[in-house]
Amino acid sequence: MGNGYWQIVLRVNLTTGEISKEKVAESIWKKYLGGSGYGAKVLYDEVGPDVAPYDAENRLIFAAGPLQAAKQTGAAKFTVISKSPVTGIFGESAAGGTWGASFKAAGYDALIVQGKAAKPVYLQINDDDVEICDASKYWGSDAYDAADGILGDCGLEKASICTIGQAGENKVAIACIVVDKHSFAGRCGLGAVMGAKNLKAVVARGSKATPVYDAEKLKGLNKDINKSIHDNTKDWLRLHGTPFVEIGCDQAGDTPTKNWQLGGWPEGAEKLGVPAYTDTLEAKPHACSSCVVGCHRDITVAEPQEYAMKGPGPEYESLGMLGNNCLMDDVKALSKMNDLCNRYGVDSISMGSFLGFTMDLLEKGIIKPEDIGGVDLKWGDKENMIRLIHELGMKKPGFGELFADGIVPAAKKFGPEAEELAPHVKGLDLPAHDPRAFFALAVNYATGSVGPHHERGNPQVASGGFLLPEAGVSEEVDRFKMEDSEYVAAKYQDYGTLTQAICHCKFMFFGGYSLTNMLETMNALTGWDWSMEEMLRTAERIFTLQRMVNVKYGIDRKDDKLPAAMFKASEDGGRAGKAPHDFEEALDRYYDLRGWDNTGIPTHATVSSLGIE
Amino acid sequence: MAKITVKLFASLTKFKPSHAENASFEMTVSPGDTVKQLILDLGMPPEKVQVISVNHQIVKSDCQLSEGDLVNFFPTIAAG
Ligand code: SF4
Numbered sequence A: 001m002g003n004g005y006w007q008i009v010l011r012v013n014l015t016t017g018e019i020s021k022e023k024v025a026e027s028i029w030k031k032y033l034g035g036s037g038y039g040a041k042v043l044y045d046e047v048g049p050d051v052a053p054y055d056a057e058n059r060l061i062f063a064a065g066p067l068q069a070a071k072q073t074g075a076a077k078f079t080v081i082s083k084s085p086v087t088g089i090f091g092e093s094a095a096g097g098t099w100g101a102s103f104k105a106a107g108y109d110a111l112i113v114q115g116k117a118a119k120p121v122y123l124q125i126n127d128d129d130v131e132i133c134d135a136s137k138y139w140g141s142d143a144y145d146a147a148d149g150i151l152g153d154c155g156l157e158k159a160s161i162c163t164i165g166q167a168g169e170n171k172v173a174i175a176c177i178v179v180d181k182h183s184f185a186g187r188c189g190l191g192a193v194m195g196a197k198n199l200k201a202v203v204a205r206g207s208k209a210t211p212v213y214d215a216e217k218l219k220g221l222n223k224d225i226n227k228s229i230h231d232n233t234k235d236w237l238r239l240h241g242t243p244f245v246e247i248g249c250d251q252a253g254d255t256p257t258k259n260w261q262l263g264g265w266p267e268g269a270e271k272l273g274v275p276a277y278t279d280t281l282e283a284k285p286h287a288c289s290s291c292v293v294g295c296h297r298d299i300t301v302a303e304p305q306e307y308a309m310k311g312p313g314p315e316y317e318s319l320g321m322l323g324n325n326c327l328m329d330d331v332k333a334l335s336k337m338n339d340l341c342n343r344y345g346v347d348s349i350s351m352g353s354f355l356g357f358t359m360d361l362l363e364k365g366i367i368k369p370e371d372i373g374g375v376d377l378k379w380g381d382k383e384n385m386i387r388l389i390h391e392l393g394m395k396k397p398g399f400g401e402l403f404a405d406g407i408v409p410a411a412k413k414f415g416p417e418a419e420e421l422a423p424h425v426k427g428l429d430l431p432a433h434d435p436r437a438f439f440a441l442a443v444n445y446a447t448g449s450v451g452p453h454h455e456r457g458n459p460q461v462a463s464g465g466f467l468l469p470e471a472g473v474s475e476e477v478d479r480f481k482m483e484d485s486e487y488v489a490a491k492y493q494d495y496g497t498l499t500q501a502i503c504h505c506k507f508m509f510f511g512g513y514s515l516t517n518m519l520e521t522m523n524a525l526t527g528w529d530w531s532m533e534e535m536l537r538t539a540e541r542i543f544t545l546q547r548m549v550n551v552k553y554g555i556d557r558k559d560d561k562l563p564a565a566m567f568k569a570s571e572d573g574g575r576a577g578k579a580p581h582d583f584e585e586a587l588d589r590y591y592d593l594r595g596w597d598n599t600g601i602p603t604h605a606t607v608s609s610l611g612i613e
Numbered sequence B: 001m002a003k004i005t006v007k008l009f010a011s012l013t014k015f016k017p018s019h020a021e022n023a024s025f026e027m028t029v030s031p032g033d034t035v036k037q038l039i040l041d042l043g044m045p046p047e048k049v050q051v052i053s054v055n056h057q058i059v060k061s062d063c064q065l066s067e068g069d070l071v072n073f074f075p076t077i078a079a080g
Helices: A026-032 A035-046 A099-105 A143-154 A190-196 A215-233 A242-251 A266-272 A276-280 A316-326 A331-344 A348-363 A382-393 A407-414 A416-421 A440-447 A459-464 A485-502 A506-511 A515-526 A532-552 A583-594 A604-609 B010-015 B035-041
Strands: A008-013 A019-023 A060-063 A078-083 A090-095 A110-114 A121-126 A129-134 A160-163 A177-179 A183-185 A199-205 A284-286 A296-301 A309-312 B002-008 B024-029 B051-054 B057-059 B070-074
Touching: A008 A129, A026 A035, A026 A532, A035 A060, A035 A078, A035 A090, A035 A110, A035 A485, A035 A532, A060 A190, A078 A099, A078 A190, A090 A177, A090 A190, A090 A532, A099 A160, A099 A199, A110 A121, A121 A143, A143 A160, A143 A177, A143 A199, A143 A331, A177 A190, A190 A199, A215 A506, A215 A515, A242 A266, A242 A276, A242 A316, A242 B051, A266 A276, A266 A316, A266 A331, A276 A331, A296 A331, A309 A331, A316 A331, A316 A348, A331 A348, A331 A382, A348 A382, A348 A407, A348 A416, A407 A416, A440 A459, A440 A485, A440 A583, A459 A485, A459 B010, A485 A506, A485 A515, A485 A532, A485 A583, A515 A532, A532 A583, A532 A604, B002 B010, B010 B070, B024 B035, B035 B070
Parallel strands: A008 A110, A121 A199, B002 B070
Antiparallel strands: A008 A019, A060 A078, A060 A110, A078 A090, A090 A183, A121 A129, A160 A177, A160 A199, A177 A183, A284 A296, A296 A309, B002 B024, B051 B057, B051 B070
16 A cells, blocks of 8 residues: 655766665655655755855756646646745746656656756656766757657657756746646746756656555545536636636736736737637647646647747736736737747746836836847837847847846846836746735735745635635635735645645646645545644645745845835726735734744744654 | 526625525526626626626627526636
8 A cells, every 4th residue: 555655766966977766754755745845855955055056066856746646637747946046045836747747657756956967968767767868969959849859869658858948058047947848847947957957858757656545535536526626617717728817817906017017908908818819829728637627728820920839828927927017919929929938948927027127127218228239128019029038048148148147137237226126026026916906915925935926825816715714714805905914825825835745736726626625635645644734734834944945045034025016006907096005014923823033034943843854 | 588507606606596506507587688687686796797708708798698508707816
């Protein structure tokens, strides 16, 4: 009888070429679960404050979780963790596709990559056989071409692949990891860490079934869960994907508009959202492995020629950041931009943030076109947006070099006025949900382990009726209320922490997947016979460990802040006249709830009561 | 009279009529009734209804209902 884990971690040292398989005891998995929980443990134990993100000594961890043993809808996820080149602190991002399931089926729970290869390589994991292979001929290829070429060379049937594009090779800090040419570990610059290690790709193929505690029980749970999630999402998330939410988010004042200056842009949202998106782009659902939702979009743009593309369509986040935030309403041009981001391998959220920020600085006269290589970038200027995406992807002089290390170093070069307008927390660009539209996002963005994140805590959905009754959020939340916003933020962070650690897709929540479903699944997988309290305590433990990683890297209360714009109400739109207030008091209450002191550092009592070693 | 099926999502599920066992239920409306009328009949504040689809096509609230229609109501979902 198994427990959903192999209890084996694969470690590859790219400097020495050494490959080892390490036994990791069940007690560690029980405390940290896997995914971003296990990754935090590795960073805490092995990566000190003196190690820079691009140093050979930084670790890059690809971690599955117990859910990859479950074959449940949403179980396609895996998490990549490292010290982030964007923020210099704990960085993680999750992706889907089939890589997580293939890697787990090869007989491992996690892969730790350390060192730096002398020349470009890729890693091939085929069950027990693990090889470091020459990738020289693919260095310089985009992420899609590299995936096709390397998989062709491997000749492995049903293999899955993580690749980087030129941005990762060039150490563009916002470089992402591209999975099976369709899913993306987008945030925190993990593709640049791969590039710094000269690692172009990681191929995984596995043929083993991970033993679980109660396979029959799990089968029954999966049947019920898959059915109800399909029923609850087929009419929106499957039919239209995340673009379904574009118009509603704009109306609520939730979507960043004109570098976070305006309260809405209905005429633009209408052109970017559904049904225009689905009709114009001939969008069809595309699912990660095991998933009954299929939220991703496969799209086709046949004309005009300059925007022609076929492949993954932009998600809501890309629509918000490259569209509303830049006042760019051409959904075909946006699809091309998104495709370029995917191929170069850059995070489209940060890309949209850089472009909107640059447009704003130019309009206000804080910078001149000469400062970005002679490009006079105006709001909605799609041709120049495309040009600058090419320039950043290839880290060309001008815009490419200026933004290569992220928004903070770029803003610093332009002076204090620019720094004030840069929309980031801890160096990571804000994603496309506005704390002025949902106040609980203020505390969430300020205290998130990776910086501001829309899914590592998505308290904004509590106002739409997606609740966590088992964790004490049993009623719809007033979106403009600061009182208790710290509680809501903390509970949705804990839920996000669990999904990232067990490696489950957070979108299952929108199909009705509850904490009770998660607990029953975990108990059937592991046999741990957990109570709800024990599971929620585990979330707190992992979140606190991630905070301790960040404290080790110099983070405390001084860093838990928001850009000034988040406290300025707009005159128009769905959040007119509203902005978070009494923020420091909310932060005090949040620290108290978490058992951290008033400088934002977990107390000894908290650390010891959570059993963190 | 026209028989239709209504499905309420997320925070709108609390507006299901007392006869309904869950958020998807059948109703009878007068032919030619609009979605707007249906929203009022169900007691939903119109500003809480963000997206309406009839037979999977996104429509405005002046859409007229006919026999066999499947009507979905969604609130603002700030997901994704
Ligand atoms: S809901 Fe979307 S992201 Fe999540 S597993 Fe399914 S297809 Fe992948």
